[in-house]
Amino acid sequence: MARCVVTGGAGFIGSHLTERLLRDGHQVTVLDNLSTGRRENLRGLESHPHLRFVNGSITDPLALSEAVQGSEVIYHLAAAVGVKLVAEDPVRTIETNIYPTENLLRLAVQGGQRFYLASTSEVYGKNPKAEWNEDDDLQFGPTSRPRWAYGCSKAIDEFLARAYHRKYGLPVVIGRFFNVVGPRQVGNYGMVIPRFVDQALKGGPLTVYDDGSQVRCFAHVQEVVDCVIRLMHTEAALGGIFNIGSDQPVSMRQLAEEVIRRVDPAVRIDLIPYQQAYGDDFEDVSRRVPDVSRLERVIGQKPRMPLGELLDDIIRAKRLNAGHAAN
Numbered sequence: 001m002a003r004c005v006v007t008g009g010a011g012f013i014g015s016h017l018t019e020r021l022l023r024d025g026h027q028v029t030v031l032d033n034l035s036t037g038r039r040e041n042l043r044g045l046e047s048h049p050h051l052r053f054v055n056g057s058i059t060d061p062l063a064l065s066e067a068v069q070g071s072e073v074i075y076h077l078a079a080a081v082g083v084k085l086v087a088e089d090p091v092r093t094i095e096t097n098i099y100p101t102e103n104l105l106r107l108a109v110q111g112g113q114r115f116y117l118a119s120t121s122e123v124y125g126k127n128p129k130a131e132w133n134e135d136d137d138l139q140f141g142p143t144s145r146p147r148w149a150y151g152c153s154k155a156i157d158e159f160l161a162r163a164y165h166r167k168y169g170l171p172v173v174i175g176r177f178f179n180v181v182g183p184r185q186v187g188n189y190g191m192v193i194p195r196f197v198d199q200a201l202k203g204g205p206l207t208v209y210d211d212g213s214q215v216r217c218f219a220h221v222q223e224v225v226d227c228v229i230r231l232m233h234t235e236a237a238l239g240g241i242f243n244i245g246s247d248q249p250v251s252m253r254q255l256a257e258e259v260i261r262r263v264d265p266a267v268r269i270d271l272i273p274y275q276q277a278y279g280d281d282f283e284d285v286s287r288r289v290p291d292v293s294r295l296e297r298v299i300g301q302k303p304r305m306p307l308g309e310l311l312d313d314i315i316r317a318k319r320l321n322a323g324h325a326a327n
């Protein structure tokens, strides 16, 4: 049994991680200010004897130090996330993603915690390689385009975490998430699968941006959480950076067609220009596929769930939720 802290534990990935840690018999303190996280993500766990929920912000140094006091493991997932949110509020992105991470790393050096830093595939920017491995260059666009603030801010987090590892021996693992999806993810912050599924369930149309040739790989949150926990139990992973995601590419057009086929074949697709979706100064990443061989080599596994199975799970959860909401 370990005493764990999950920042952002009421968020989409954080809540699945919290649930899993509790199931494995650990004690969990969740620190979340419910800005993009939701209490209902922890539904059913409120009265769990090993869960402590702290409604506070990682930007509040006192809340941070109180939350981590006496813990052994820190999973730092809290961040300003979602391309849409980030494009709309770059100040919040930078303030939430940089200073609190540094603060938390310092606390971990003092408190002796093992540290997981949630990073993102956004750090590769728009690198044109077909598959990205962890040693590839970061290629951001200009600072006049707010999208890159997100990747840049998480890249600074990575530099900080690596620096604390080298200078103070902090046992840290850095995981770069690639398009993690699953039940409880919401479309409000731009994420494509919950948006497509919601749109299809309402009878459409599905809003595919640009010409829909953009490519992504989608990994199920439960498989991702499993990889995170394994990494944290693997000595060889300490100090390392890992891509965590599926390596099965799909275009947004194909994705929309898959959703439509499963929900209602009568639903149409609308092609929407980026400008209309995100405003004038937006730039998309045309292809994002991870090389996950390092992950597989170090922990002997990688996310494998096929897209169809993943979509079925999300559609089932959305229907169930709609049923709950209607009752």
Ligand code: UDP
Pocket: 083, 179, 189, 190, 191, 192, 193, 195, 196, 207, 208, 209, 210, 214, 215, 216, 252, 284, 285, 288
């Ligand atoms: N996308 C889309 N329609 C939507 C939302 C997103 O076509 O309603 C596209 C978006 O332009 C991007 C891809 O889907 O190319 C994945 O978007 P998401 O925001 O989920 O993730 P990210 O851009 O961070 O990979």
